Structure formats: C-alpha cells, structure tokens
Amino acid sequence: MTAALEIKGLRKSFGGIAVTQDVSLTMQPGERRLVIGPNGAGKTTLFGLIGGEIRPDSGSIRIFGEDVTKLPVRARARSGLARTYQIITLFPKDTLAHNVVLGLLALLPLRLDARTDLARHAALHDRAVQLLDGVGLAGKALHRVCDVSYGEQRRVELALGLAQQPRLLLLDEPLAGLSQDERVVVQRLIAQVPRETAILMIEHDMDVALEFAEQITVLHYGQVIVEGDRRTVVNHPRTREIYLGH
Numbered sequence: 001m002t003a004a005l006e007i008k009g010l011r012k013s014f015g016g017i018a019v020t021q022d023v024s025l026t027m028q029p030g031e032r033r034l035v036i037g038p039n040g041a042g043k044t045t046l047f048g049l050i051g052g053e054i055r056p057d058s059g060s061i062r063i064f065g066e067d068v069t070k071l072p073v074r075a076r077a078r079s080g081l082a083r084t085y086q087i088i089t090l091f092p093k094d095t096l097a098h099n100v101v102l103g104l105l106a107l108l109p110l111r112l113d114a115r116t117d118l119a120r121h122a123a124l125h126d127r128a129v130q131l132l133d134g135v136g137l138a139g140k141a142l143h144r145v146c147d148v149s150y151g152e153q154r155r156v157e158l159a160l161g162l163a164q165q166p167r168l169l170l171l172d173e174p175l176a177g178l179s180q181d182e183r184v185v186v187q188r189l190i191a192q193v194p195r196e197t198a199i200l201m202i203e204h205d206m207d208v209a210l211e212f213a214e215q216i217t218v219l220h221y222g223q224v225i226v227e228g229d230r231r232t233v234v235n236h237p238r239t240r241e242i243y244l245g246h
C-alpha cells in the first residue's frame with residue numbers, strides 16, 4: 001500500500017541550530033497520528049516542512065507516493081494535503097462564508113481575482129455554507145470572523161481544511177485556547193473526519209490527544225526519540241523521562 005506520508009532523513013537548521021534532525025516518519029492511509037514533544041521540540045517546524053512553507057536542508061517528503069520535497073505549498077494541496085495552523089489565519093473583518101469562499105478559490109486551478117463580486121460565484125457561496133454546516137456554523141455564515149468565538153473560528157479553519165477533501169490533514173494544536181465546551185465540539189468534529197483522510201495532529205492536551213491517537217511520534221530536540229502505538233509510546237521509558245522527569 002502506498003503510504004499517505006513518507007518522510008526520510010529530513011533535516012533543517014535555523015542559524016546553525018538543528019531544529020529537525022534526520023526525521024523519518026511513515027503514515028498509512030487513514031491513520032490517526034499524534035506528534036508530541038516539549039516546547040521547541042520542532043513540531044511546528046516539521047509541519048512547515050511537510051506543508052511546504054519551510055524548505056528542508058536535506059531529506060525527502062512523499063505524499064501518496066509523490067515526491068513533494070521541492071513543490072510549493074499550492075502544489076502540495078493537489079497531492080491531497082491540507083492543514084490548519086497553530087495561529088488562526090482567517091481574515092477577521094470578513095464573514096465566515098467569505099473566508100471559506102476565498103479558501104475554495106485558492107483551490108481552483110485558474111486563479112480568480114478575489115476582489116471580483118463574490119455574489120457572482122453563487123455556487124462557491126453555497127458550497128461554503130455547506131462546509132460551514134458541516135462544522136455546525138451555517139447559521140453564522142454571514143457573521144464576521146471577529147464577531148464569533150475563538151472556538152467557532154477554529155471550526156471555520158477545520159471547514160477550510162476539509163474543503164479540500166484532503167487525503168492527509170495536518171492539525172496544529174486544533175484545541176489550543178478553547179474552553180472545555182468548545183473542546184468537546186471540535187474534538188467531536190475531528191473524530192467525524194472521514195476515514196479516507198489520514199490525520200497528523202500536534203496537541204498538548206494529553207487526554208484529548210491520546211484518545212485520538214492510534215500512532216504517536218515523540219519529538220525531542222528535533223529528533224524522533226520514540227514512535228509506535230499509543231500503549232508502546234506512553235509506557236516507553238524515554239517518554240516518561242521527558243514528560244515526568246524520571
């Protein structure tokens with residue numbers, strides 16, 4: 001079976017500091033994998049490398065068999081990759097629907113001028129509302145991003161990620177900053193993502209993260225130090241050493 005993601009010998013340094021050190025990682029289609037590690041372990045950098053925002057110094061990245069190592073961000077979307085960010089990247093003064101429409105426009109091979117009258121793109125608007133409905137926000141489609149809660153903004157980001165019908169979805173701390181109630185909602189939405197989509201997630205909330213994860217990769221100083229199924233990783237002495245200090 002072709003792997004959903006195959007990373008080999010990935011390296012990246014910033015100003016002489018090795019942030020990604022010989023990282024190799026393979027994910028199967030549909031897999032739910034968690035990336036954990038202390039602050040500064042290189043988790044977000046790894047996502048940047050997979051997403052194409054950061055270029056590696058060496059190593060390779062394949063998404064469903066296609067070597068994307070040198071491809072720009074947009075081309076990786078065509079390979080089936082979508083991602084959300086640790087920091088919300090929506091346009092705050094625009095409506096939820098407009099944000100999703102812009103996301104959909106970005107996926108079109110022929111780039112339209114985002115300033116053209118969006119009303120003319122009724123089909124895109126309908127699709128945007130449909131996607132918002134998928135995350136329980138159709139009723140707020142015409143609200144501005146800055147007027148909805150942080151948890152709802154996170155759900156818009158998820159809708160945007162899913163708009164691409166990705167085969168590989170990267171979620172960077174999707175629950176960060178959410179209230180307990182909002183967490184439950186977003187967690188449920190993530191659990192409902194179709195099984196055809198493999199998910200790689202960074203999450204600090206261990207209760208949520210461990211429930212989600214089938215496989216776990218532990219990063220420490222840019223290196224994969226433990227990897228395996230949930231039980232193996234949680235019980236591994238290296239994991240306990242990093243998280244519990246013994």
Ligand SMILES: Nc1ncnc2c1ncn2[C@@H]1O[C@H](COP(=O)(O)OP(=O)(O)OP(=O)(O)O)[C@@H](O)[C@H]1O
Nearest residue numbers: 014015019037038039040041042043044045046086
């Ligand atoms: N563009 C950059 N230039 C220089 N250093 C960087 C850059 N991006 C990240 N770093 C450094 O690389 C290291 C890893 O950062 P990264 O954000 O990937 O870690 P992380 O595991 O995601 O941390 P956190 O859990 O705090 O989000 C940090 O020491 C960070 O300061």
